[in-house]
Structure formats: C-alpha cells, structure tokens
Amino acid sequence: MDPERLERIMEIISMSLWPLLKGTILYTIPISLLSYVLGLIFALGVALAGISANPYLRIPSRAYVWIIRCTPILVQLFIIFYGLPSVGLLLSPFASIVIALTISEAAYSSEIMRAAILSIPNGQWRAGYALGMSKSQNLIRIILPQSIRICIPSLGNQFITLFKTSSLAALVTLPDLFGAAKLIAASTFEPMLLYLIAGTYYLILCSALTIWQSRLERRFGAYQT
Amino acid sequence: MLLTLQGITKHFGKVKVLGPIDLELPKGTTTVIIGPSGSGKSTLLGCINLLELPTSGTIRVGERQLRFSQAEKPSAKAILDFRRQTGTVFQGNYLFPHMTALENVMIGPITARRLNRADAQARAVALLEQVGLGGFLDRYPYQLSGGQQQRVGIARAMSMEPQILLFDEPTSALDPELVGEVLEVMRALSRSGITLVVVTHELEFASRVADRVLFMDKGSILESGTPEAVFVHSRQERVRQFVGRLAPGIASSLVPTYSI
Numbered sequence: 079m080d081p082e083r084l085e086r087i088m089e090i091i092s093m094s095l096w097p098l099l100k101g102t103i104l105y106t107i108p109i110s111l112l113s114y115v116l117g118l119i120f121a122l123g124v125a126l127a128g129i130s131a132n133p134y135l136r137i138p139s140r141a142y143v144w145i146i147r148c149t150p151i152l153v154q155l156f157i158i159f160y161g162l163p164s165v166g167l168l169l170s171p172f173a174s175i176v177i178a179l180t181i182s183e184a185a186y187s188s189e190i191m192r193a194a195i196l197s198i199p200n201g202q203w204r205a206g207y208a209l210g211m212s213k214s215q216n217l218i219r220i221i222l223p224q225s226i227r228i229c230i231p232s233l234g235n236q237f238i239t240l241f242k243t244s245s246l247a248a249l250v251t252l253p254d255l256f257g258a259a260k261l262i263a264a265s266t267f268e269p270m271l272l273y274l275i276a277g278t279y280y281l282i283l284c285s286a287l288t289i290w291q292s293r294l295e296r297r298f299g300a301y302q303t
Numbered sequence: 304m305l306l307t308l309q310g311i312t313k314h315f316g317k318v319k320v321l322g323p324i325d326l327e328l329p330k331g332t333t334t335v336i337i338g339p340s341g342s343g344k345s346t347l348l349g350c351i352n353l354l355e356l357p358t359s360g361t362i363r364v365g366e367r368q369l370r371f372s373q374a375e376k377p378s379a380k381a382i383l384d385f386r387r388q389t390g391t392v393f394q395g396n397y398l399f400p401h402m403t404a405l406e407n408v409m410i411g412p413i414t415a416r417r418l419n420r421a422d423a424q425a426r427a428v429a430l431l432e433q434v435g436l437g438g439f440l441d442r443y444p445y446q447l448s449g450g451q452q453q454r455v456g457i458a459r460a461m462s463m464e465p466q467i468l469l470f471d472e473p474t475s476a477l478d479p480e481l482v483g484e485v486l487e488v489m490r491a492l493s494r495s496g497i498t499l500v501v502v503t504h505e506l507e508f509a510s511r512v513a514d515r516v517l518f519m520d521k522g523s524i525l526e527s528g529t530p531e532a533v534f535v536h537s538r539q540e541r542v543r544q545f546v547g548r549l550a551p552g553i554a555s556s557l558v559p560t561y562s563i
Contacts, residue, residue, distance in 0.1 A: 201397035204354055209411035209463055210387035212379075219414055223401050 090266055091275060097258045098279055105172075105254030110241045113176050117183025117240075118233070124188035126217075129195060139188075146185035152246060154178050159250045171250040183240055190232045194225040227298055234291035238284050245280075255279055305330040305498050306351065306467060311360030311371075313346050321346045321522045323360065328467075328500065328515075333493040335509040335530075336502045338519035339545060344502045347519065348469050351500065352389040353382050364388045365466050387415060390460030394472040396452045398444040404431060404455045405440040411462045423462075430458040434488050450481030454488055468492065470501040506550040510534060510557055518542050531557050 127139035146154070159174040169177065198221050206216035248257030259276035263269040304327045312322030321343040328334055336344045349355030350362065357371045367385055369377045377385075399407050408427035412418040418426075431437055434454040444452055453473055460468055470489065474482040486508050493499055493512050503509065509516055510530040518526040518533055518541075526533050526542045534546050535554045546553060 199397075201393060201395050202399065205391075205393065205397035205399070205459075207354055207386060208352055208389075208391040208393075209459070210383055210415035211411070212383055212415075215414045219410060220399055224399075227401075 087268075087271060090262075090268055090271055094259070094262050094272060094275055097253075097262060098255055098276060101253050101258035102255045102279065102283070105247055105252050105257070106241070106244050109172070109175055109179065109244045109247055109252075109254065110237070113179035113183055113244070114237050114240055116176070116180040118187055120180065120184035121187035121191055124184055125191035125195065128188065128192050143185045143188060146182055147189075151178060151182045151243065152249070154182065155246055155250065171247070171252050174250050175244070175247045175252065178246075179240060179244065182243075183236065187233060187236055190229055190236070191225065194228040195221060197228060198224050230298055231291070231295055234287075234294065238287050238291070241284060241287065242280060304328065305365060306500075307361075307363040308350070309361040309363075311347075311350050311357045311362060313343075313350060313355060314358045319522065321350065322357075324350075324524065326517075326524070328498065330498055331496045332514040333499040333501065333512055334515045334517060335513040336500065336517045336519060337504065337506065337509065337545070337549075338525075341521075342519040343522040344519050345471055346522075348391070348471050348500065348502055351467070352391050352469055353386050354391070356382070383415075387463055388466045389469055390463055390465035390467070391469045391471065392453070392456045392460045392473045394475050396444075396449075396456040398452055398455055398459070400444050403441050403443055404436060404447065404458075407444070407455055408458045408462045411459065415463065427458070427462060430461050431455070433461075434458050435484070448481060449477045450484045453477065453481075453485045457485075457488055457492075467498045467500060470499065470503065472502050472504065474503065474505060504549060506534065506546065506553050507556075510553055518545070520545075 124139050124142060127135040128143065130136050130139075155175065155178040158169065158178050159171065162169060202220055202224070203216055206220045211219070244254065245256035247254040248260050251257075253261060256276055259272045263272035266272070306326070306328040308324050308326040310322070311324040311326075313320055324347060336347065338344050346355060350357045350360075351364075353362075353369075356376070359372045361368060361370045362385075363369075364385065365388060367388060369381060369385055371377070398404075399410065402410065405424070405427050408430055409420075409423040412423040412426065413420065428437070428440065431440060434457055436451060436454055436458070439447065439451060439455075444455070447455065456473075457468075473489070474485050477485065482505070486505065489499070489501065489508075490512050501509075501513075513530050516526075516528065516530050516533040517524050518537075518539075520541055526537050526539055533542065534550075535557050537543055537546070
C-alpha cells in the first residue's frame with residue numbers, strides 16, 4: 079500500500095470516529111434503552127395475558143406474539159414509517175424506530191417470561207394457595223420473584239440483540255452509529271473502511287454488555303436447590 | 304364436630320375418583336388416612352383444603368360451610384376464606400426457595416391476613432422454635448436438610464392459625480433417618496390438642512398417635528375406627544392384606560400379650 083493511500087485511510091478514520099460516536103450517543107443508545115424498557119413492560123403484560131384463563135386476554139396475546147414473531151422486523155418498521163402516513167398517521171423517524179423495536183421486543187421477551195413463569199413447579203402455586211393467598215398475591219410474592227431470576231440470561235441476550243438491531247434506524251433516515259457510517263461511506267467512497275469502523279464500535283460495545291451480563295448472572299443466579 | 308363432609312364427590316372429567324364421602328371429625332383429634340396408591344387419599348385431603356374443588360357435596364369447617372354442585376360453585380373469595388381455615392404440609396414441602404425459613408413462615412400472615420411485619424415475625428419465630436428450628440431462622444431452604452425443610456413446612460402451615468392441619472404423606476420423600484424428627488413434631492402437635500388429618504404410610508406412627516384410622520380404596524372409605532380396630536380386628540380382606548404387607552408385625556404389637 080503506498081503512503082498516500084495509508085495517509086488517506088488514517089485521515090478518514092480520524093474524521094469519522096467522532097460522528098460515529100455521536101450517532102451512538104444521540105441515537106443508538108437512547109433508542110435501544112427506550113425500546114428495551116418499554117418492551118419489557120409490555121412483555122410482562124403480554125406474558126401474563128398469555129397464561130390467563132380468560133380467553134379474551136389469552137387469545138389476543140397469543141395472536142400478537144404469533145404475528146410479530148412471524149414477520150421480519152424490517153417489514154414492521156417500514157409499515158410504521160412508510161405505510162402509516164397513507165392512513166393519516168405520520169410518525170417521526172425516532173418514534174417509528176422506537177415503536178417498531180418496542181413492539182418486537184415485547185413479543186419476544188414475553189415468550190421468555192411466559193416460559194419462565196410456566197417453569198415454576200406447580201407445587202409453588204399450591205403452597206401459596208394452601209396459605210390462603212389469591213392468584214395475584216401468589217404471582218407477585220412467590221412466582222414472579224423466582225421467574226425473574228430464570229429470565230435474566232435470556233433477557234440479557236435480548237438487549238444485546240436489540241442493540242444491534244437498532245441499526246435499522248439508519249433505514250428510516252436517522253444518523254445513528256450505522257447511519258452515520260453509511261453517510262460517510264457514501265461521501266468518501268470508502269464503504270469497507272467505514273463499515274469496519276462501525277463494526278468495531280458495535281463489537282466493543284456489545285462485548286462490554288456481554289461482560290456486564292455475566293456479572294449480573296453471577297450476582298442474581300438461579301437458586302441452588 | 305369440627306369438620307363435616309357430606310356427599311363429597313370428585314370427578315376428573317368423566318372419571319369419578321372420589322366419593323361419595325361422608326365424614327365427621329371431632330375437634331382436637333388426630334385422624335390418619337391409609338390406603339394404596341390411587342385410592343383417593345390425596346384427593347380427599349384436597350377437598351378439605353379446597354386445592355381441589357369437589358364436584359358435589361357439602362363441606363363444613365367450624366362455622367363456615369360451602370356447597371358444591373354442577374349448578375352452584377362458591378365464589379373465589381369464599382374459597383379463599385375457607386382455605387385460610389386449613390393448613391397443609393405437602394410431600395414435597397414446596398418451600399419458597401427465594402425466602403429464608405423465617406420469611407417462609409411470615410409470608411402467609413403478611414399477605415393473606417394482612418398482619419403487620421413485626422407481629423408476623425414474632426409469631427414466625429415462636430413457630431420455628433416450636434418445631435425445633437430456632438437456630439435456623441435465616442437459612443434458605445437449600446441450606447436445610449429434608450427433615451428440617453419439612454419442619455419449616457409444618458411451621459408455615461401453622462402460621463395462618465388454621466383450625467385443621469393437613470399432612471399429605473409428609474415423610475414419604477424423606478431419607479429414612481430424617482423421618483423420625485418430623486414424626487416427633489407431629490406427635491407433639493397431636494398431643495397439644497390441634498386437629499390433625501394425616502395421610503401416611505407410617506402405620507406405626509398411626510397406631511401410636513391416631514385417635515382414628517380411615518382405610519381408603521378406590522375412592523371410598525372401606526374401614527374406619529381406632530387403630531386397633533382397623534389394624535387388628537378388621538373383617539375386610541383388603542384391609543388385612545394392606546396392613547399385613549406394609550407392617551407385618553403391627554397387629555401383634557397392638558394386641559397386649561400377657562405372660563403368666
């Protein structure tokens with residue numbers, strides 16, 4: 079490689095580091111956090127509805143999970159961002175990506191939670207009922223505290239996946255980490271370089287998240303029996 | 304009469320597994336239910352603490368009475384109220400693993416009876432001391448032996464101050480060496496005047512502690528009487544066969560032998 083080329087590469091790297099970081103801080107991280115938290119809140123509701131004895135709660139919940147899981151999130155995103163305006167609902171790019179990610183996250187996380195709740199042995203429910211507790215008291219005091227610990231590894235995984243999926247924001251015109259890389263790649267004609275830099279950013283951040291997750295798992299690990 | 308069952312039946316789908324059962328238990332007595340697997344013993348217990356809802360019949364505990372039929376089922380609230388009259392100790396103990404022994408015994412009064420924390424705690428400490436676990440208050444279930452766990456289960460069942468204590472094969476899943484300590488606690492409870500209903504295979508325990516023994520087979524009560532009446536003097540072949548196989552020496556141990 080000749081020195082001019084090397085110099086140009088170094089120049090592009092140094093000038094793109096900050097815009098990509100800015101994209102991460104202004105878009106990638108807030109989008110991921112917001113969608114994750116909202117998604118978990120909805121997920122709990124969807125999960126509880128999914129195991130309810132009441133069919134008016136259970137059937138809509140199962141249908142929701144089925145549809146979301148069986149369609150690509152990109153399609154869901156485009157329906158929200160490009161499709162809804164034609165029926166009169168115009169959403170900002172930021173709102174669109176957050177809503178799409180929330181809906182998706184809620185569906186997948188609800189399945190994780192539902193499985194965790196159902197995995198608690200029936201004896202735990204019976205012991206609660208034998209003490210005279212109602213179904214909701216049982217759920218809040220006995221079942222959910224045990225379920226949460228079971229969920230932590232899978233839900234941690236979900237966040238890391240969500241963090242990467244937030245790169246879809248670039249497809250609705252937001253300059254997040256990937257979006258900024260795309261823009262600079264186009265203006266400098268250096269796609270390989272820019273996408274490698276973006277990939278490196280994701281790698282560093284997701285590795286940090288992975289380490290943090292194992293710490294969390296060790297601290298809150300499932301009960302020894 | 305503390306407990307009265309009239310015409311209690313239980314179906315699972317079309318299959319009748321229990322009944323009709325008519326039973327009266329006086330206050331302060333210890334009743335032991337024995338019988339082969341599948342005879343409906345656990346289901347009968349379930350119909351007393353309403354973890355199973357009878358298909359039909361009437362049940363009365365103390366002053367509360369509930370009637371079950373195809374047409375009429377009691378409200379959820381009535382069932383909850385009724386369940387608070389009974390305490391149950393399970394074969395698998397089902398202690399709450401995310402709580403200490405003390406918290407396990409406190410949780411019932413705090414949630415279901417809305418007792419304040421301090422009172423619930425004082426009561427729980429007293430109960431755990433009563434079953435001999437005063438030094439183990441802050442242990443989690445996984446830090447306790449099977450027998451200790453079961454004793455916590457007994458304390459927990461008593462935490463709601465029930466009128467009747469039900470035991471569903473409390474020692475069947477225990478190491479043989481640990482069975483004794485649990486039976487000891489149960490014997491002390493029986494002596495202290497609490498009404499007990501125990502499903503067990505420990506016929507020797509029954510012969511020493513029970514005021515009354517019920518033998519069940521195929522969903523009905525075949526024999527009912529004092530331990531001596533059931534183990535020694537039963538006229539029914541099925542009962543003698545069961546007792547003979549489970550505890551061969553028991554008949555002779557109950558009949559006093561005199562030597563001249």
